[in-house]
Amino acid sequence: MLTYGYFAVLPFIFCIISTHTSVVWKIQTVPIVIGEDVVIQCIVSVDACRIDHTKQWTGGKGYKLIGLNGHTTNKSKYTMNVYKSTLSFELRVKNFTEADANNEYTCLCGKAHYTAMLMLNTTGHVYIPLDDEIIDNSYFKDNTIHVNLTIMKVHPLPTCYLQYNGLTKKLKAHGNENENGNNTFYELVYDDTTAVHKRCNITWFFNCTFGKKSFRTDYHNLYSCNLDYVPKDKDVKPIYILFVIPVILLLIVVYIVYLKCRNSERKSNVENEESNSLQQIHT
Incomplete structure (x- = not known):
């Protein structure tokens, strides 16, 4: 058997x-x-x-x-x-x-x-977060970009950069860096500050990459010289001063030239009148 x-x-x-x-x-x-x-x-x-x-x-x-x-x-x-x-x-x-x-x-x-x-x-899978899974509450104040970015769902761990005015800064995740039970997704929070001096046009966005894949947030674009704040750098002057002062100086110069020309013309007329009077007396 x-x-x-x-x-x-x-x-x-x-x-x-x-x-x-x-x-x-x-x-x-x-x-x-x-x-x-x-x-x-x-x-x-x-x-x-x-x-x-x-x-x-x-x-x-x-x-x-x-x-x-x-x-x-x-x-x-x-x-x-x-x-x-x-x-x-x-x-x-x-x-x-x-x-x-x-x-x-x-x-x-x-x-x-x-x-x-x-x-x-x-499988080494990739999950690119959807638009509503990226919360970007970053803002600009006192010549500083305040980074407040939350990525609710992503895989693998990306490398994220702040790109502003042609410059790039690598960001480090803070707060939550959690993975679920299957090790399939992460939640990331970025909190950072970056000083930007002597600039009126401020543009920034966030770009994250993993391998050949990447995603980025919408652009932030603002004209900071219109904001109500006192520049930290005393050398930074309101932009309108650069135009108003030269115009005022030009008007002053034109007015002085005008007065000189007018006085010269009056003097010439007076001399002509006196010359004519003398001729009449002699005649």
């Missing part, structure tokens, strides 16, 4: 080894960028899968039938490509979301199949 049981279980063991060595799926789009398409490829061997065998994808949330022989159950969410030359087939998950992750996916060809869990924390 022991001998019979031993040999009876051998085919089952061989089937498991054969299935897992002849069929396997892997992620083609690495890293996974949440919000973009993700492609999973099923790679099979000739002895395990023939061209006429059924090719199938199952899994995702609820573990349901996704694709069969190049057709999908939800065209707006999935597409399936079958390559006859290589006996491989792919599943494209459109607009990949958190709900698509951390689920099992199975690729099947004939009787050979492979099932694995698609985990975000093993």
Whole structure:
């Protein structure tokens, strides 16, 4: 009985080894960028899968039938490509979301199949925060940019910079730097001050990068010389003084020249009148 049981279980063991060595799926789009398409490829061997065998994808949330022989159950969410030359087939998950992750996916060809869990924390995934997940309450006061930036959801940890008036300053996260239980997202808070002197036009924004991906906030643009504050630098003069003073000096010079010309003209007229009077007397 022991001998019979031993040999009876051998085919089952061989089937498991054969299935897992002849069929396997892997992620083609690495890293996974949440919000973009993700492609999973099923790679099979000739002895395990023939061209006429059924090719199938199952899994995702609820573990349901996704694709069969190049057709999908939800065209707006999935597409399936079958390559006859290589006996491989792919599943494209459109607009990949958190709900698509951390689920099992199975690729099947004939009787050979492979099932694995698609985990975000093993893919080096990227999550670019949405507009409403970036809270920018930064402001300018007393010749200083006061950084108050919160990124509610992001992965991996980005490197963020304050870019202002053609200059760049690297920022360090303060306050919350939390990760959830799956190590899939971070919440970051930036609090900083940067002095800006002798400038009227102030422009700044925040730029964050991780690898080849990046995101940035909207521009802040203001004309600081119109703000009601006293400049810290005594050499900084209101811009209108640079125009008003020269104009006033020019008007004074023009007026002096005008007075001189008028006096000269009067003197000339008086001399002419006296000369005419003398001529009449002599006559």
